[in-house]
Amino acid sequence: MARTALAEGLWLHTSRQYDHALEVLGEAFAENPDAIPPLIVKLGGGTVEEVRSTLAENLGALGIGSIALGQLNPVGRLAEDLVAGGSALDGLRALRDEGLVGRFVLEIFPWTSAAPLEALRAGHLDDLVEGVITYLNPLQRFAANGLWDELRERGTSIISMRTVCGAPVQVLRDVPGAAWKPYLQERAASVAPIFERSGVASWPEFCFRFVRSYDQVVSTVGSTSRPEHLDELLAASQGSGGLEPDVLAELEALQRRWSDDVDVHAEPWTM
DSSP: OHHHHHHHTOOEEEOTTSTTHHHHHHHHHHHOGGGOOOEEEEEEESSHHHHHHHHHHHHHHHTOSOEEEEEEEEOHHHHHHHHHTOTHHHHHHHHHHTTSEEEEEEEOOGGGOHHHHHHHHHTTTTTTEEEEEEEEETTEEOSOHHHHHHHHHHTOOEEEEOTTTTSOHHHHHHSTTTSSSHHHHHHHHHHHHHHHHHTOSOHHHHHHHHHHTSTTEEEEEOOOSOHHHHHHHHHHHTOOOOOOHHHHHHHHHHHHHHHHHTGGGSOTTOO
16 A cells, blocks of 8 residues: 555655554655655654654654654643743744754644634744644534634645545444444434435545535545555545535534534543
């Protein structure tokens, strides 16, 4: 799969959290160093030193000298400094100025939306973070309503993740265990009739049309371990245009309700 992705010229999203993904990609890069694509890499941590250490570990395993996009998932002191405009932000800028990271995007979740919203409004991220990355698909919008509205008003660039939410919507609704949490099965039951009424030919196409309905979504990150599913994702990505306005409005109404009723009350990493 790594070789296929390189042959297709795709950007890649990776992390130490994904088992042996770094070593697999490092081997593929060593085989074909002229085909190494831009990378998005998760950079968690509570201090700049921890982010720098995570970055070094990733670069070493991948056998490269820099990454295009660093996906910040700050906790602790680093998260506090985003809100306060503290000194840690200068440390992140240093990583960029040293050429280790081309740009930063900020990962957001329902349970972390308050801090990014405050930091955006204070202007602390203006010359550091160039966009956000979050789960965004017909069943999930991992930005609380207030943060989502702010991002929309500002036209902030968004990278969406979990393009098809793990499986076709009817599978998530009907097959026991296909939805990794009960809330996803419940949401699939609400979204499946909307998808079926839409006339869109496939669930991947529906999901791509969903994210293309927002001009500020610059990319979507899908994942699969099966070549036939990659082919399906690539075919769906070649289309154009978003969902019909009435279809999008139905999904947006559901997502606003889900955000207030469920998402913002969730414990970290339970969704």
